[in-house]
Amino acid sequence: MKHIAIAAALAGLLGIGLFLASAETRPRIEESEKPPTATADDMAVRQTLQARGAYLSRIGNCMGCHTAQGGRPYAGGHRLDTSIGTFVTPNITPDSETGIGHWNEDDLWRALHEGKGRQGAPLYPAFPYTEYTKVTREDSDAIFAYLQSLPPVEQKNPPSEIRFPFNLRPLIYIWRALYFEPGVYRPDAGKKDPWNRGAYLVQGLGHCNACHTSRNPLGASQGGLLGGGQIMGSNWYAPSLTSLQEASTADWPLHDIIQLLKTGLSSRAATAGPMADVVSQSLQHLDEQDAHAMATYLKSLPQSDPRSRGVAPPLTEEVDKLLARGGDIYKTLCEDCHGNLGQGRPNAYPALADNRGVTLASPVNAIRSILYGGYAPVTINNPRPYGMPPFAQILRDEEIALVLSYIRNSWGNRGSLVTAIEVDRSRKGAQ
Ligand code: HEC
Ligand code: HEC
Ligand code: HEC
Secondary structure, three states: OHHHHHHHHHHHHHHHHHHHHHHHOOOOOOOOOOOOOOOHHHHHHHHHHHHHHHHHHHHHOHHHHOEOOOOOOOOEOOEEEEOOEEEEOOOOOOOOOOOOOOOOHHHHHHHHHHOEOOOOOEOOOOOOHHHHOOOOHHHHHHHHHHHHHOOOOOOOOOOOEEOOOOOOOOHHHHHHHHHOOOOOOOOOOOOOHHHHHHHHHHHOOOOHHHOOOEEOOOOOEEOOOOOOEEOOOOOOEEOOOOOOOOOOOOOOOHHHHHHHHHHOEEOOEEOOHHHHHHHHHOHHHOOHHHHHHHHHHHHHOOOOOOOOOOOOOOOOHHHHHHHHHHHHHHHHHOHHHHOOOOOOEOOOEOOOOOOHHHHOOOOHHHHHHHHHOEEOOOEOOEOOOOEEOOOOOOOOHHHHHHHHHHHHOOOOOOOOOOOHHHHHHHHHOOO
């Protein structure tokens, strides 16, 4: 009975979706005529535009999603796991058969601003147009000029594997009606320029909220802007940028925030996993002015989010014994790098004492670090970062839980005890 009701509801939604689809399909605009022969001045203008587009594409990290592992840049084929299936990103080089060679400036604008493909069909929000819609027309045109200047790569990518019923594209119309509002960023008249520029970059091209938010079962962002959440389809938690217990930088000097954005490291934090990728692929390329603007905005974000650190254990004799066993493992396997007081070593091994990444209520990131190891981001300033070895083959779930409970409750840190079940879940969960 329940199934029939759901099926009927879906059929109804689909009907509406198809109706909207036909209503919104626009007639094709014919290819514009080839421009007359370009002069030297035109060429110079074009090159400036392309250079600007190259910079903006990096800040938007278009390449990060549109390049397969070890594949040709921008030729797509990158696999993106989500709760509704796996997306395989399209080729956005100017190849006319397999890429976007036939696209014009209006087409890219429609994609970024309205989230629609060239024929007007709605795109899945796995392409973060809910953020890119804030990008100005001018910046969109620069990105277009850059993409069209790339060498065309002929590469046909396999289709995405999206589960029924989400593979029915017209359903996106309903999602959009509920959760998407197109609109370029509007500067706040009460704020100065670096702040507005920072807000434009963070909320728009930088698409920070694509990860730093919690999502409802339909994948729509919920809760406050940048309020933190588990990243869809992965075992990473992107901490709240509006909570001092998590990743707010309100009490940092600007200089430290800029350093974190450009190098992935600061005296108080080391980025890892997806955030290390964001730094090495995108943020390290921020110019001085934009890095300063982004830091200014991040520092100003409200601390609206009084998230707790999870419930730290009472220090009973039993808990003491448990932590002591974790301490033994720490001495043997971790102390060489992270120090006997969890102090780490500057610019090499992160401190674990007073490190919010260690005490987050959700221990998933710390569990991952210990299971799979990792590297701080590769950047111009830090071309050969120090690495952390993986312990998945060396330590049992229970031992990882013990050592993690120990570092979450030593040197002034306080955090909930971690259980072997939580570690097991991370071993089995998505990468
Ligand atoms: C988080 C991953 C991600 C990022 C970052 C991203 N894209 Fe995409 N993009 C996608 C996915 C997934 C699709 C396919 C959506 C669909 O099938 O509906 C897509 C589709 C597109 C399309 C439509 C292509 C077509 O053939 O219909 C264009 C154009 C595009 N992206 C350009 C860009 C540009 C420009 C940027 C950077 C400003 C960018 N993308 C950044 C994931 C991403
Ligand atoms: C692809 C997902 C993703 C995107 C996009 C992303 N982040 Fe993150 N971010 C994470 C994850 C996961 C973590 C937790 C791991 C870590 O601390 O590095 C994190 C951590 C952080 C931290 C805390 C660093 C620390 O160790 O204390 C800051 C600050 C941050 N992100 C800022 C940003 C900003 C600003 C943007 C946009 C320009 C952004 N992030 C975009 C996933 C993302
Ligand atoms: C060879 C040196 C080395 C050893 C041994 C080592 N680590 Fe690490 N550890 C690192 C480095 C380097 C990083 C930063 C990696 C990154 O940014 O991805 C790190 C990161 C971490 C993090 C994440 C910190 C953060 O800011 O999010 C935790 C937690 C951690 N290590 C715990 C441990 C534990 C527990 C052990 C022992 C079982 C251990 N490490 C052994 C070098 C080491």
